[in-house]
Amino acid sequence: MHDSSQDRDPAPVTGLFQSLNNFVATLVAITHTRLQLLTTEIQEEVQEVAKLLIWSFIALFAAMMALFLGALTIIFAFWDTHRITAAIVMTGAFLLIAAIGGIMLMRRLKAKPPMLDATLAELAKDRDQLRARM
Numbered sequence: 001m002h003d004s005s006q007d008r009d010p011a012p013v014t015g016l017f018q019s020l021n022n023f024v025a026t027l028v029a030i031t032h033t034r035l036q037l038l039t040t041e042i043q044e045e046v047q048e049v050a051k052l053l054i055w056s057f058i059a060l061f062a063a064m065m066a067l068f069l070g071a072l073t074i075i076f077a078f079w080d081t082h083r084i085t086a087a088i089v090m091t092g093a094f095l096l097i098a099a100i101g102g103i104m105l106m107r108r109l110k111a112k113p114p115m116l117d118a119t120l121a122e123l124a125k126d127r128d129q130l131r132a133r134m
Contacts, residue, residue, distance in 0.1 A: 030126055038119045045116075067094060 071090035078086040114120070 034119060034123055034126070037122060038116060041116050041119055067097070 071087075071094070074090055075083055075086045
């Protein structure tokens with residue numbers, strides 16, 4: 001007579017643990033890759049925003065100085081005859097420029113792709129592939 005405990009093959013249990021181990025290793029590797037992509041995108045986004053802010057400040061400061069000095073020049077040119085009219089026209093011109101700038105800024109912000117777009121796309125691909133395998 002054979003003992004039924006000796007007939008059992010330990011290979012299926014070992015195979016199950018090996019499959020589980022491979023699955024966990026793959027899951028960790030995928031997560032690691034996606035986190036690396038996420039941190040790279042965040043770093044790039046922060047650097048890009050910093051550059052934009054610096055150059056925006058420089059451009060705005062120079063533009064404000066030019067507009068201010070230009071307005072003063074026009075007001076001084078009409079000082080004796082129409083200084084109030086010149087000041088009102090300059091104020092209106094600045095308001096128009098500000099409104100156009102605000103509209104352009106809003107359009108630009110709406111057209112900007114979402115932050116971490118590539119990371120989210122990769123995670124969606126991973127999710128779809130995992131669902132397809134199940």
